[in-house]
Amino acid sequence: MARSYNFALGALRSHGESAQLRPISHEFRQVPRSALASVEPLADTERSLRERAAAADRFATDELSLALLWRELGLGLTRVVDCFFTSERCLLLTAPRPGPPRPLSPQRREVLEAVLVCGAQKVVAIELGLAPSTVASNAQQALETLGVLGRPSRPHPLLVLAAKAERSGDTNALGSLSFFEQGAAELRVVSVLRPELALINRFSRAEFAVLQGLVEGEPYATMARRRGTSERTVANQIASVFRGLRVSGRAELLLRLFASRG
Numbered sequence: 055m056a057r058s059y060n061f062a063l064g065a066l067r068s069h070g071e072s073a074q075l076r077p078i079s080h081e082f083r084q085v086p087r088s089a090l091a092s093v094e095p096l097a098d099t100e101r102s103l104r105e106r107a108a109a110a111d112r113f114a115t116d117e118l119s120l121a122l123l124w125r126e127l128g129l130g131l132t133r134v135v136d137c138f139f140t141s142e143r144c145l146l147l148t149a150p151r152p153g154p155p156r157p158l159s160p161q162r163r164e165v166l167e168a169v170l171v172c173g174a175q176k177v178v179a180i181e182l183g184l185a186p187s188t189v190a191s192n193a194q195q196a197l198e199t200l201g202v203l204g205r206p207s208r209p210h211p212l213l214v215l216a217a218k219a220e221r222s223g224d225t226n227a228l229g230s231l232s233f234f235e236q237g238a239a240e241l242r243v244v245s246v247l248r249p250e251l252a253l254i255n256r257f258s259r260a261e262f263a264v265l266q267g268l269v270e271g272e273p274y275a276t277m278a279r280r281r282g283t284s285e286r287t288v289a290n291q292i293a294s295v296f297r298g299l300r301v302s303g304r305a306e307l308l309l310r311l312f313a314s315r316g
Contacts, residue, residue: 103135103136103147103236103241104136104138104147106234106236107136107138107145107147107234107241107243108140108143108145109234110232110233110234110243111143111145111230111232111243111245113232114230114231114232114243114245115232116230116231116232117228117229117230117231118228118229118230118231118242118244119219119225119227119228120212120215120216120219120220120224120227120228120229120244121216121219121220121223121224121225121227123146123148123212123216123229123244124216124217124219124220125220126148127148127200127216128157128158128163128220129155129157130151130155130156130157130158130199131150131151131155132148132149132150132151132242133148133149133151133200133201134146134147134148134200134201134202135147135148135149135201135241137202137204137210137212137213139248139269139270141248142247142248142251143230143245143246143247143248144210144211144212144245144246144247144248144269145212145243145244145245146210146212146213146229146243146244146245147241147242147243148201148241148242148244149239149240149241149242150239150240156199158196158199158200161192162192162193162195162196162199163196164182165178165182165184165188165189165192165193165196166192166193166196166197166206166217167217167220167221168181168182169189169193169206169207170206170209170213170214170217170218170305171214171217171218171221171305171309172305173207173303173304173305173306174303174305175189175190175193175206175207190206193206194206197209200213204271207304208271208272208273208304209271210271211246211249211269211308211312212229212244212245212246214305214308214309215227215229215246215308215312218309229244229245229246230243230244230245230246231243231244232245246312248266248269249269249308249311249312249314250262250265250266250269250311252314253265253311256298257294257295257298260281260291261291261294261295261298263277263281264277264281264288264291264292264295265295267280268292268295268304268307269307269308269311271304274288274289274292295307299311
């Protein structure tokens with residue numbers, strides 16, 4: 055049965071948002087159980103949620119403006135339930151926020167957007183005329199308000215893309231959109247193709263492995279343990295990737311990868 059998913063559109067317009075946004079509709083579909091087979095094992099609740107999200111995403115037929123996604127999050131109309139990766143896609147799972155909206159304060163929203171797009175908190179502090187500690191605390195608290203528990207220095211790529219789309223007014227930045235029901239809640243899955251896959255033949259196997267780790271926001275120590283090598287080796291391989299792509303940090307890397315993909 056087709057149903058409209060317009061709660062965010064109406065709420066945005068009630069907040070004076072006048073961007074040109076097209077209606078979004080979707081259908082609930084029965085997902086074959088075989089579609090769940092390739093998802094990595096997780097804790098029971100998390101596994102079920104991620105498996106269902108990944109399965110729904112495989113049947114996605116709609117798209118969502120990432121600028122709209124960021125506006126919804128910033129206005130406190132939706133919250134992030136989970137953000138994760140499969141071997142092929144970057145996925146963000148969101149839900150309508152229960153109760154009244156919890157919008158970000160103007161300062162926290164400005165700081166978070168700047169940190170997500172720039173990546174260097176010290177640079178953001180200089181540009182905004184704030185103390186580095188103020189930038190760090192505002193960015194962290196803003197992420198937590200959105201429902202994200204990760205660090206601002208290693209955000210999920212979809213958050214970076216959504217913040218960039220909103221700041222630049224890019225209405226062509228889109229993610230695949232799908233839905234599923236979890237209990238009484240309707241959850242929304244937004245995804246994009248992993249951008250580094252186009253570069254699999256450009257780097258050595260080791261360099262491509264750390265490139266994937268960078269996209270996922272892994273710390274150097276985690277990459278080193280996963281690959282059975284030293285942090286110094288990982289740092290050298292990352293430096294080689296940065297030189298090859300002519301970028302100076304992860305935020306710039308993500309934007310360059312997605313720009314190249316487009």
